[in-house]
Amino acid sequence: xxxxxxxxxxxxxxxxxxxxxxxxxxxxxxxxxxxxxxxxxxxxxxxxxxxxxxxxxxxxxxxxxxxxxxxxxxxxxxxxxxxxxxxxxxxxxxxxxxxxxxxxxxxxxxxxxxxxxxxxxxxxxxxxxxxxxxxxxxxxxxxxxxxxxxxxxxxxxxxxxxxxxxxxxxxxx
Ligand SMILES: CC(C)(COP(=O)(O)OP(=O)(O)OC[C@H]1O[C@@H](n2cnc3c(N)ncnc32)[C@H](O)[C@@H]1OP(=O)(O)O)[C@@H](O)C(=O)NCCC(=O)NCCS
Numbered sequence: 001x002x003x004x005x006x007x008x009x010x011x012x013x014x015x016x017x018x019x020x021x022x023x024x025x026x027x028x029x030x031x032x033x034x035x036x037x038x039x040x041x042x043x044x045x046x047x048x049x050x051x052x053x054x055x056x057x058x059x060x061x062x063x064x065x066x067x068x069x070x071x072x073x074x075x076x077x078x079x080x081x082x083x084x085x086x087x088x089x090x091x092x093x094x095x096x097x098x099x100x101x102x103x104x105x106x107x108x109x110x111x112x113x114x115x116x117x118x119x120x121x122x123x124x125x126x127x128x129x130x131x132x133x134x135x136x137x138x139x140x141x142x143x144x145x146x147x148x149x150x151x152x153x154x155x156x157x158x159x160x161x162x163x164x165x166x167x168x169x170x171x172x173x
Contacts, residue, residue: 084111106142
């Protein structure tokens with residue numbers, strides 16, 4: 001089930017499961033770094049975690065998600081190590097809208113900074129779509145940090161509907 005490979009344009013993409021989690025660390029840390037820059041606009045949330053601490057939390061979540069049925073990670077191959085990944089697992093239906101029973105949740109899409117803007121993120125999304133069609137899953141959900149305007153533009157171009165706005169803050173003492 002895991003480990004299939006496909007090529008989108010010039011970009012080789014491999015599918016994996018929990019055995020690939022350790023390969024995601026540098027990529028996750030680059031995304032964390034990206035979020036840390038954005039966090040300067042979210043100063044009320046306080047300081048960001050160290051990359052090590054962030055990865056320790058994320059790694060555990062990846063292990064849990066990738067143990068679920070039909071969850072997968074797609075890795076974009078680079079010269080010596082992966083340069084991008086997309087991690088997907090399944091969630092249930094929306095209660096308000098008459099969606100399908102299963103909706104794919106794109107938990108992470110990340111490309112190393114030096115490789116951004118070359119079509120790798122788009123190729124990963126195309127490959128995610130192919131995997132989901134094979135699973136007969138037709139809907140996709142993804143959240144982006146407010147102020148991540150590059151990523152917002154990227155996802156809006158995919159034609160997904162702007163859905164929820166979420167809030168995070170401290171309860172008054
Ligand atoms: C968002 C991201 C996955 C897109 O991957 P990519 O390989 O750069 O994307 P592509 O080359 O296929 O498409 C380019 C588009 O990506 C977006 N983009 C985001 N950051 C970018 C960057 N640093 N350089 C260029 N494009 C970027 C833009 O929308 C760009 O389109 P534009 O021509 O309108 O500027 C990647 O830029 C990234 O890892 N960003 C940091 C992590 C992140 O924000 N992830 C999304 C939240 S889960």
